[in-house]
Amino acid sequence: MNEIKPQLHYSLLSHNTFGIQAHADCFIQYTSVEQLLQAIACYREHYAGRPLLHIGGGSNLLFMQDFPGVILHSAIEGVELLAQEEERVLVRVGAGMNWDSWVEYSLSQGWYGLENLSLIPGEVGASAVQNIGAYGAEAAQFIRKVECVDLSDGSLRTFDVEECDYGYRHSVFKTLHRGRYAVTHVQFALSLRFSPNLSYHGLTSALQESGKTEANLTAQDIRETVIAVRRQKLPDPQVQGNAGSFFMNPVVPVSLYNRLKESHATIPCYRVDDDNVKIPAAWLIEQCGWKGRSLGKAAVHARQPLVLVNAGGASGKDIMELCRCVQADVRERFGIALQPEVMILSNFCI
Numbered sequence: 001m002n003e004i005k006p007q008l009h010y011s012l013l014s015h016n017t018f019g020i021q022a023h024a025d026c027f028i029q030y031t032s033v034e035q036l037l038q039a040i041a042c043y044r045e046h047y048a049g050r051p052l053l054h055i056g057g058g059s060n061l062l063f064m065q066d067f068p069g070v071i072l073h074s075a076i077e078g079v080e081l082l083a084q085e086e087e088r089v090l091v092r093v094g095a096g097m098n099w100d101s102w103v104e105y106s107l108s109q110g111w112y113g114l115e116n117l118s119l120i121p122g123e124v125g126a127s128a129v130q131n132i133g134a135y136g137a138e139a140a141q142f143i144r145k146v147e148c149v150d151l152s153d154g155s156l157r158t159f160d161v162e163e164c165d166y167g168y169r170h171s172v173f174k175t176l177h178r179g180r181y182a183v184t185h186v187q188f189a190l191s192l193r194f195s196p197n198l199s200y201h202g203l204t205s206a207l208q209e210s211g212k213t214e215a216n217l218t219a220q221d222i223r224e225t226v227i228a229v230r231r232q233k234l235p236d237p238q239v240q241g242n243a244g245s246f247f248m249n250p251v252v253p254v255s256l257y258n259r260l261k262e263s264h265a266t267i268p269c270y271r272v273d274d275d276n277v278k279i280p281a282a283w284l285i286e287q288c289g290w291k292g293r294s295l296g297k298a299a300v301h302a303r304q305p306l307v308l309v310n311a312g313g314a315s316g317k318d319i320m321e322l323c324r325c326v327q328a329d330v331r332e333r334f335g336i337a338l339q340p341e342v343m344i345l346s347n348f349c350i
């Protein structure tokens, strides 16, 4: 087994899509469960009591300051077919694999389901933590098991999907077990028969515009359309630092929505259940006049106001200042508290 190579005073610039300059005291990338156990031992021996953070592709993080501890990153790759039935496959994927490479590979094998989740930034491990979602699909629909290492004692634990408590951008790994487990592998059940998921209006209209009808639709058509829509709406982090949606879409009681509708007739919503609806944060932010506006080195994206961007050389504090202004205006005008979807890393106690 190769030894891990801890890197000291490590620049996190290429590990956060916001493009924020911050350093970690120590950064350890590992390629196997054995190496992860070595990394945990290294942390215990040299950094006990200091912060420990496991990151994925860094597409959902905002560093407010340098990180005074150890950052772990998985480079566990590999796709393993565990079982094949008449209509579906069960596949085990390394947590360090790039998410979109996995989606592309799955489709090339004739394994269907993930096409609506094309081009989401990040890695496979984070998909199981965040329950990434887009265009009417969520990772949790396809996840069967999540294999983890307990960072507190190095023991292995596999979670069945039912134990993960998945919801909208939610899982047990973000709440009850926050920071405790490192995902090493995710097991997905995918279909051998393509059945298009056309539940998201924005996707069906884009397919229609490109002349695709349900009768001749392929999974590749969906993938290409999702990629085109994402490229058109969302800024490329290589060009302009960002972490995708900065805020979650707020889920509010129907009663509040009905009250708001009296004064804002066009307010859109999506039904969550009998009692709650989801209101697009993008709409709320646009109504407050923030679409395309900047504050110092941070800006609200002009095509998708849910996305905050680094307009050049912004610090974590610059982005947070903009975040707070947007939140304050939305709260004042609509009485709704926008919650960041992005993980904000600040106030480390050592």
Ligand code: EPU
Pocket: 133, 134, 135, 136, 200, 202, 233, 234, 243, 244, 245, 246, 247, 248, 249, 268, 280, 281, 282, 283, 284, 286, 291, 302, 303, 304, 305, 306, 341
């Ligand atoms: N809207 C506006 N103004 C705009 C843009 C959008 O008012 O300039 C309103 C419209 O009412 C529109 C609605 O927002 O119908 C929804 O917009 P969109 O379809 O672009 O999706 P979203 O709700 O803003 C969510 C996810 C995205 C995901 C898309 C597509 C969250 C927090 N965001 O955005 O996820 O790609 O749906 O499914 O749920 C991410 O998490 O990083 C991400 C990009």
